[in-house]
Amino acid sequence: MRPAQMIIRQHTCRCLEGFPKHVSLYRSPKQHLSTFFPTQIQIPSPPTLSQPMYSELLLSATKSLSLIHGKEVHAHIIKACFTPCMFLQNVLLNMYCKCGDMSLAQRLFDTMPTRDTVSWNSLITGYSQVGVCRKSLDVFNEARSVQIKLDHFTYASALSVCSRNGDLKMGKVIHGMVLVSGFYQRVFLTNSLIDMYSKCGGISDASLVFDSSSELDDVSWNSMISAYVRIGWDEETLRNFAKMHRLGIKPNPFALGGVFKSCSSLSNSVILGKMVHGCVIKVGLDSDVFVGSAMIDLYAKNGLLSEAVMVFNSVPDPNVVVFNSMIAGFSRLETDGNNEHNYEAVCLFSEMQRRGMRSSKFTFSSVLRACNFPHDFELGKQIHGQIFKNNLKRDEYIGSALIEMYSSSGSIEEGFKCFHSVLKQDIVTWTSMISGCIQVDHFEWALSLFHDLLGIGIKPDHFTLSCLMSACANLAVARSGEQIQCYAIKVGFNWFTIINNSQIFMYARSGDVDAANQTFQEMENRDVVSWSAMISSHAQHGCASDALMLFKEMEGCKVSPNHVTLLGVLTACSHGGLVDEGLRYFERMKVDYNLYPNAKHCACIVDLLGRAGRLVDAEKFILDSCFHDDPILWRALLGSCRVHKDTEMGTHAAERIMELEPHAPASYVLLYNMYLDAGRKSFAMRARDLMKERGVKKEPGLSWIEIGASVHSFVAGDNSHPESHAIYDKLEEMLSKIEKMGYIKMEALEINGSSPKQNGSFVNHHSEKLAVALGMIRLPQLAPIRVMKNLRVCVDCHTAMKLFSESEKREIVLRDPFRFHRFRGGLCSCGDYW
Structure with a gap:
């Protein structure tokens, strides 16, 4: 039992000796406080305590925010028929205001026979603390109307209301009253004015108040620094911090956290951060958890993970925020699939569990991002179970991380389940789901989600539009991409660098390199x-x-x-x-730029040497590299062997690829085409039979062309298009023209095993030829024909496209998975090497 209860009940029990047991003095607080006057039931009053004792008990209840104990003291005052003085009434009023019961505070205030400045200040502050800012200002205006002499606490409370409410206009009015009243030299009010202006967006006014004040304390400097941090004036933040340090004023942990945040945004962030770190050690705040988490975040963002770990280890009793910063640091650096940093992030999460710390949604979000790789998928599912146990599965912040984790692991269906389970689907959640669809190549789903997003009235941000442009780029639907670009211009996102970068990628992938270059040239911040x-x-x-x-x-x-x-x-x-x-x-990669080549860089060198006919050098380069077990290098060598008709080395490269990727169809197709180009049909048939034996299926060829607002797709020999007759007639007309130019129809065995008679017609009706024929029919004469294909273009179609561009006087752009072929006047941009 608390001291207040013990004292009251001891005195009351003495008073109740001899009374019938059914008479109860202690009713519910609601019954006691239904009125502030004695009830109709006549019960002898309990013994009266002294005014200092009542005051002490009420102050104890206020300090502990115990409303029930404060009510009991108030009830005792009423029953003892004690007439409190104004001081005790103000203490009682302050108790109700601090405990958040403003209805009882107002009733008590209304029954007070006299009120002083303290009474009004308590009520103004009380309404402000519970968020009823309008009522708080009404009380302030009422105090002025009854001509109460306001003090600096009154003005500070009113300024605090303006800060909470963002009411800059009223704040300036109160600032004028402060000047008239003569309180403007009080540093207490100076700090309140700085806080009000900075939180209401008047940073220039806050700076003016700060610079014109004759007296400043550490709160003033820390408030000004926090104000600059809030609006992102990083250089001004550091400039004021330097002045503060020269004057010997000690910064508080919150201001230091803001200073580190400002360092992170500048180009020389590491140097500045280390300088501030030195100042932190001098003032003895290096072990503070708030400052520690800010330093960890700074070092981790700049890739200095060892420094971040040292700061983490120097914090004597790290809390959840410090652990979160360190986990986020490990997760943030995980960009290359390396499992080491993932493991460290999960170990820290396990340490939090062992210490009994309650993980926040930021904890779960960071550790989930450490599991955004297929080999960590099972671990991610276990963490998902922990999220269920903590009842955070419907949180939108965690929902976005779960969507990313499942999408990166290829489980888009699970990602959709997480998306639909989120209670509040904000733009971040929608963007995560759209990005997830793009990650697993469901580009049409991403565009469909965007239409749903607009349908329910949620406004996309620049990250959403960037993702959608990426979807348009992969589908090579430039017209849809242009519509998204127009939307970005309409809402004012066209100056964002991320939007411009996506726009370049979208136009380039759609075959319009001139539009991509124009976007690049118009950019201000590259x-x-x-x-x-x-x-x-x-x-x-x-x-x-x-x-x-x-x-x-x-x-x-x-x-x-x-x-x-x-x-x-x-x-x-x-x-x-x-x-x-x-x-x-x-x-130069290693020497000049400190960049270590990966498998793709090495594959470029293999292709470079192979293109020049240096196949032996290319093979030696593979064997000497640390990526000799990566099929992408051997596939590049096999492509070169096909061009130079070196079937012996090509066979060796193909065998190596099949060992590494026995079920990848591309390797068999390349081997098949190599033998076919070399005229060794029996070997080509063996490659085809081997493919059948192993159950490897070739992906069907698909080509598509965008005309207006529609996308038309074709497979070889397709008859499903509504204009199929016109397309085939146009194609035969085009083939007849180029036959007169020396084109010979290809009659070779297809990998599906069709007969030569069937095959001649089949090859001449490949999907890209049908798409080009439709483009010739539907597109204007001066418009280039842009066709996209999911597989590498075959030799026959490549030859035909060159002749089509010459005979029809049209530019044809054909994109396959590896490069673009731009056909003009009978020539191709690839130089007949692809």
């Missing part, structure tokens, strides 16, 4: 992604010189390249046959 996207675009379209020129311009702008940039440069060298340049850039 980052490494912008440069990499444009360099890769030129490389994929066979414009090697343009790609290398752009890379030199990028170096001149002091933009550091990344792995994607160098992959684009090496691809350009490979497609352009620039062997010496490609080898030189490959060596």
Whole structure:
């Protein structure tokens, strides 16, 4: 029992000696406080306590925020028929206000015979604390109308209301009253004014108050720094922090957390962060949990994980926030599939569990992102179980992380279940689901979700639109991408760098490299992604010189390249046959840019050497590299062997690929075509039979073309299109023209085993030829025909497209999974090497 109850009940029990037992003095608080006057039941009053004792008991209830104990003291005052003085009434009023019962506080205030400034201040502050800002200002105005002499606490309370309500206009009015009243030199009010202006968006006014004040304390400096952090004025934050440090004013942990946040946003963040870290050690706040979490976040964001771990270990009693920062640091660095950092993040999560810490939604979100790889999928499911146990499965923040985890593991159906289970589907959740669909190549689903999103009235953000442009890029539907671009311009997102980068990628993947280049040239803020996207675009379209020129311009702008940039440069060298340049850039990766090549970079070198006919050097490069067990390198060698008709080395490369990927159809198809091109049909048949024996099925060829707002798709020999007769008539007309130019219809065995008679017609009606024929019919004469294909273009279709471009005087752009073929005047941008 608390002291207040013990004292009251001891005195009351003495008073009740000899009374019948059925008479109860202690009724419910609601019964006691139905009125502030004695009830009609006449019960002898309990003994009266002294005023200091009542005051002490009420202050104890206020400090512990125990409303029930405060009510009991009030009930005792009433029953003892004690007439409290104004001081005790103010203490009682303050108790109700601090405990949040404003209805009883107002009733008590209304019954007070006299009120002073303290009474009004308590009521104003009480309404402000419970969030009834309008009522709080009404009480303030009423106090002014009854001509109560307001003090600096009154004005501070009113300014606090304006801060909570974001009422800058009223805040300026109160600022004027402060100046008139003569309280403007009080540092207490200076701090309140700084806080009000900064939270209401008047940062220039806050700065003016700060600069014009004759007296400032540590709260003033910390408040000003926090204000600059809030609006993102990072340089001003650090400038004021430096002044504060020179004056010997000690920053508080919250201000220091903001300073570290500002350091993270600047280019030289690591140097600045280490300098601030030194100041933190000097003032003795290096073991503070709030400051520690901010330092961990800074170091982890910049890749300095060892420093982050040292800070984590130096915090004597880390709380959930510190653990969360460290887990997020490990999760954030996990970009290459390396399992080491994933393991550390999960170990920290397990340590939290062992310590009995209650994981927050940020904890679960961070550790789930550490499981965004197929090999960690089972672990992610276990963490999902923990989320169920903590009843957080319907949280939108965790829901987004679960969607990402399941999508990265290919379980899009589970991702949709998590999406539908989220109670509040905000734009982040929708964007995660759209991104998840794109990740598993369900691009049409992503666009469908976008239409649903608009249908329910949720406004997409720039991340959503960026994802949708990526979907349009993969589908190569430029017209749909243009509509999303128009929407981005309409809502004012067209200046976001992420939107412009996605726009470059979308146009480049749709075959319109000129539109991609125009977007790039119009950008004001180009980052490494912008440069990499444009360099890769030129490389994929066979414009090697343009790609290398752009890379030199990028170096001149002091933009550091990344792995994607160098992959684009090496691809350009490979497609352009620039062997010496490609080898030189490959060596520069480690020496000049501190970038270590991955399997894709090495495959470019294999392709580069193979393109030049140096097949022995290409094979040696594979065997000497650390990626000699990666099928992508051997597949590049097999492609080169096919071009140069080296069936012996090609057979060896194919056998190696089949050992590594026995069920990948691309390897069998390449081997089959190599034998076919070399005229060794019996070996080609063996490759086809081996494919059947192992149950490997070739993916059917599919081509599509976008005309207006519609996308038309075809398979070989397709008769399902409504304009099928016109398409075949146009195709026969085109074939007749190029036959006169020397084209010979290809009659070769297809991998599906059709007869030569059937095959001649089948090859001449390949899906890309049907799509081009439809484009010739439906598109204007000056419009280029852009066709997309899911498989590598065959030799016959490549030859036919070159002749079509010459006979029909039309530009044809054909995209396969590896590159673009731009046919103009009988020539192809690939130089007949693909």
